[in-house]
Amino acid sequence: MAQILQYLANGLVFSSIIILGSIGLSLVYSIADFANFAHGDTMTLGAYGAFVAFGVFGGLGGTVLGLPIGFFLALAVGMALAAIVAVLTHILVYKPLDTDSIGLLITSIGVAFVYRAVLQASFGTDFLQYDIRRSGPIPLLLDTLDVAVTQRDVAIIVSAAVLVAGLHLLLQRTTLGRKMRATADNPDLARVSGIRTDRVILVMWVVGSALAAAGGVFLALYSQLDPRIGFNILLVVFAAVILGGIGSVYGAMLGGLLIGMLHELTPLLSDVGLPISNAYAPAVAFVIMVAVLLVRPRGIAGDMT
């Protein structure tokens, strides 16, 4: 039992990171209408931005959820940086293009290479770490539930939840969400209705990349930082988005949760008598994903929006 709880706890942390990545990707997917292969590297970019900023603010006193206040400032800087870069990329690269969604996809591969090249040139390829002390499992939970969860894990989950809730409010409480969906559905008609689609798209890039950056920062906090972390996780993030149903932000959350959990729960299979090695964990996740798609060909939230 404690074992399962432990796996679930691990899964929750990992899912939080994936969810942040997949929401942003899903936003871009539905509104700019292409699979953005630079999204992973946007995550990395945010993580490096925060790394540099943490070098400056790191010393700021006080802690929240076991993390220094300076870290959250750095997080904000990373998010802002990613947003700025994404907006610039949109203006300089994507917007002037006269091509279809696959053409944009290919372009985004080029963009990803450029981001990565800049990061690799500036920081090298070796891994780095935010200089924050690890404190080990929270004794209370370890004693009562026999589940090891660190403050850092809690911080990741809580921050992700806050960001997701913020996005939810943004989409539900303002007309922005509706405008975004309208723009995604039919950009011409959106303009005819008076929606300033240019602005909607800019906002989408800002929100999507900032969330991606947050995902990247937490990812780096969780493991470590190198120029490939975002790219390495991109496939999983894509799987989450598709599994959830393209274009559905809430689907992306669900997909992220599911994929993150699947990833961490594979050892359970052996416990229940299916001797499948951990090496097949990604394979198991993919097979389950395909199976889900066969039952719901448009993703879990496919027709719900």
Added chain:
Amino acid sequence: SGGAPEDGGGGDGGDGESTDASTDSGSETYTIGMVDSLSGSLSAFGQRNQRGKEIALDDINSVGVSGGELAISQQDDQSTSQGGVSAAQTLVNQEEVPLLIGTVGSGVSTAIHESVVQNTDVVQISQNSTSPNLTNFPDLLRMPPAGKAQAEAISSLLNEDGNESAALAWINNDYGQSVGEAFIEAYDGEIVYNEPHDQGQSSYSSTISSMSDTDADAWVFITYQPEFATMSQEAFDLGVTDQAAWYGGDSVKGPKVLESAPEGSLDGMKAVVPSVPQDAENYQAFVSEFEERFGEEPTSWSAYAYDAVVVSALAIEAADEFTGSALMEVVRDVTRPEGEEATTYEEAHEILANGGSPSDVDYTGVSGPIDLDENGDPVGLLQVFEVVDHAYEPAGFIEG
């Protein structure tokens, strides 16, 4: 910026002319090729290799090679065999280098050897590949010892320390697989967990969780630094660092690993690393030079790259002419123990320049005695390190 400037006198392939000994004047430039993983999944190794290479080039060119200079034409293998073969094609067939240093991944080195180097007049020296498979290619030389010796060393450590059962986590590539297999073969105790993991994952908590589910006395990690760093942190977060004794191979030891691990969490861990005695003068000099330039300690991998370049230069110095066959004839000799021990390029160069024959020299590098055998493998000297008070302390030697 901390980045690796790759100039270091590296030959610029762009002009296509800087191949072999170019002029007949006093200062000739000897251009050899180097394939390295500058991008892709192994690029962290590549970066360290570049740093080692750079120091080696400076050390060599401050003394000179056969009255000239050594230049290295550099190509990236993108950590893939396709990229490696293309890189080697460029160097071997286009730039016609007689000696090729390359590369990191064992599979990539093999691919280069099979499809480009074999049957040509070119010597290949791998700077980082440890797979036992390379032993089957006697013409494919390498600097690090085959992983087998290391695996045996780890298992005898485990046996000595009285561990009756072990959990083994290995990285799912040629290196991890072969070292892992060798370990299992050599180990007397029971293997209660034996699983590969993929490189570059963001989380290894399922691996750690599974290991902690076993009651193994020892945990053995055959993996790379970033992966091990993640695992050790996750183990700390799960509060299981003290559950078993930890052991690891060479690639889990590194300053970064310690830096990123919580204070004290790795204490007691033992790692087996092929190297010269840490107090050896040449090694100390290498370390301080490296630290001065790049602000961090070198790893054994940078040391191999350094030695690969030095051995190449010594071969050029010792050979009659700048061709693959001539180099092949002498390259083993300059490292063999028959001659007089030289611990720096300068010393070795001196012996050769004073009319010494190739076998009069025994270059003992910053990575170990080298002593290339007929299969092109070095005789590794293995050193055991133990983490004490969050620092690596030497804890004895094992002959490979």
Added chain:
Amino acid sequence: MSTLDVGAYSPREKGVVGLLGALGALLLIAVVTGFLAPAYLLYLVGLSAMYMLLSMGLNVQWGYGGMINFSVAAFFGLGAYGTALLTASGSPISGGVSPVIALFGGLALAAVLAVIIGYPTLKLRDDYLAIASLGLAEVVRIFILNESQWTAGSAGLTGIPLFFSDWPVLGDLTYPYVFYAGGTPVFNMSQSVVTSFLNVVLVTVIVAAVYLFLRRIHQSPWGRVLRTIRTDEDLAETLGKNTFAFKMQAFVIGSLIMALAGVFYSHLVLFVSPQDLQPITTFYVWVAVILGGTGSDRGAMLGGFTIVAIQQGTRFMTDTGALPIGAAPLRLMLVGLLIIFIVRLRPEGILPPERELIWPDSLGGGRDE
């Protein structure tokens, strides 16, 4: 490769053909003047041809039928593994089979897998197919990586013979091979030149055969139905076309062509490992097809060539010391920028399809592709 085509060219095509001609001439001059080594050039030609095959294969699936297949690397890998497992001395299951027979082994393996992957996933649409195929491709890679008793696992397979190794004359050449004309030696060639040359001959034959085959099926009612499926599957269904069957045919044909590229790769590089199934190959092939011009066979070939030109051309732009950036990131950046610029300048690809999918001869005086 455009010399294979007949018929008049549009201005755009003339431009591209002219450019290719100029490039060819330049390369030739480079070889004659010794600037470019023949063995290296031949290797590049072989590599380009391999990418051409991959792109043509993907073009059948995506360009004709609109199937977003992200498992290119898997089929490429299966072709490579199929032939390697049968021929290589290091093979754990067989080895020693003649490469000509093994070729069919590789293709059979790919065909079986194409049906297994295609059956469930071809019912999915667009991006869902993309990620499902990518996922299944990963499953294939992970399988090959872990089932070492059959595949040798991560160690890879060594000891793969050259394709012509057991052919009567070609297999018995001695090196350096001296070419006599009337009793006097004219020139001699090193082994690497000869093997590269033979490889190029082999792959040229394969590329030409595939191209001619595709040219015929593409501009036929069959190709037209696929094009319809591509934009509107429902429409094709109402018109009585069994869309699943059409898609499956295209999927299998495309996969076989990719596997063919893998077979060739095996005998070119003589070493295969699970790494060769990494998704990165898939991305490069996609880039090739899009840059070449979706839906055009010539475009696919040109795209295959372009991608190799980008990959290899940037090798020579090593560090000059003038820029504050190392060679590897510089190269990565150049590749990225080139991709962006080509899409910017030629949004529909360098050689987009310009012909209608109508059986060539029935238009009377029409051109064909």
Added chain:
Amino acid sequence: MTDPILTVDSVDSGYGEVQVLDDLSLTLGEGEIACLVGPNGAGKSTVLKTVFGMLEPWTGSVRLGDREIGGMAPEDIVRIGVGYVPQTENVFGSLTIDENLRMGGVARDGGLDEVVAELYDRFPILDDKRTANAKTLSGGQRQVLAFARALVMEPDVLLIDEPSAGLAPNTAKEVFDDVETVNELGTSILMVEQNAREGLGISDRGFVLDQGTVKFEGEADSLLDDPEVSRLYLGGESRR
């Protein structure tokens, strides 16, 4: 004719390189309904698209009152009181009916709820399906929704492309009635209609377009009575 509220003056326009409108001029008087008729492909929809900024006029000018609007962006044109109902793809399929209507009013300053409520009253067909996604609507229901969406802004000038296409006779009648009602409330209307007799029937003026230029224009009634126009463009009798 009343003072012109909308003037299209010697406009050339088209798609990419292809020219469709050729030196086309027409005017819509304040408070009028004008109807554009003509064969398929004559350029009727292209006129509306050019006026509404979906296409930029190549030459000539488009004026709203005295203000030049040629080449202005649609989202700005909406804000100066012009509404547009496209011929095809005129609803947001993945949004609900209610959301579609609200999207029609993003540029409003307030009073959105009131207008929407009023529209539900006027089109019960929509009221029944407030929360249904627009893509599930029948062809005719969709057409009504598209019309209603444009009314949310309560525009001064309304451009409508084939409001009755796909509508059942009774619904078509209602929509034409609505067009008249909207007009009576002060909106000037430029309408394209293939159901030419009915369209001209409720209009003040008519324009017959063929091959990108105005072939005939005048009082709607006089066009209806013109035998040549009837034969070439309007067909035998009323279509409903």
Added chain:
Amino acid sequence: MSEQSLVSDGPVLGKTDPVLRAEGLEKRFGGLVATDDASIEVERGTITGLIGPNGAGKSTLFNLVSGFYEPDAGSVSVNGVNVTGQKPHEIADQGMIRTFQTPRKPEGMTVREALLVGPHNQTGESIIPLFTSPSTVEQEERRSLEQAQQMLERFEIGDLATQPATDLSGGQMKLVELARGMMAEPDLLLLDEPVAGVNPVLADKLAGFIEELNEEGITFLIIEHDMNFIMRLADPIIVLNQGSVLVEGPPEAVRSDERVIDAYLGGPSE
């Protein structure tokens, strides 16, 4: 009153030689019942009209009989073969082709290519004959091409043959959709509002064309709100209301039926 008696309450069933027979079709979308126990028969050789208010379920009925929707209840047979639950292409194989109310526009094809997809069972649609009997393929292709060109001329869009099929006006798209269906030469052609948005003068000509094809043996089932058009062509006319058949009968009788006027036609036109 005499006319009134010609009109049948509900559908006329038990026709002698129906090409299409749909029995008790039911389709629900969530709570909404789009078709409710709808039964129709289309007699061979007729042009049958299908009218009814917006949202009555006409297009849904088309989707059900052509295999795009799975009925919740009921059965469909074409040419006497039960096709319930079959895939659209299998049903098309039985000889029934449909058009869509919202025209489908194939990207990257010219107008005539779009028409050439129409003909059924072309030899060149299989791969092997492309290599074994290219001349047959060529002949068929020539024939279809010629037919397509003629068709376009009749539809007054002959000059658009080599134009991209996406660059068309709304009405032109409808014409291409119609022409493509006709190219298939099925036993039964289902047309969903073929002349909505088509110029009335051209619509008249198309009516003549449909009559010709009908004489050549094609049976039609046509949904259309253009009374002029449908009254001229169709006999009988089936009126659908709220998902089931309200009445069926000859055009004039249907037109003057009170129930039809109430539900569909509205008051007399001014």
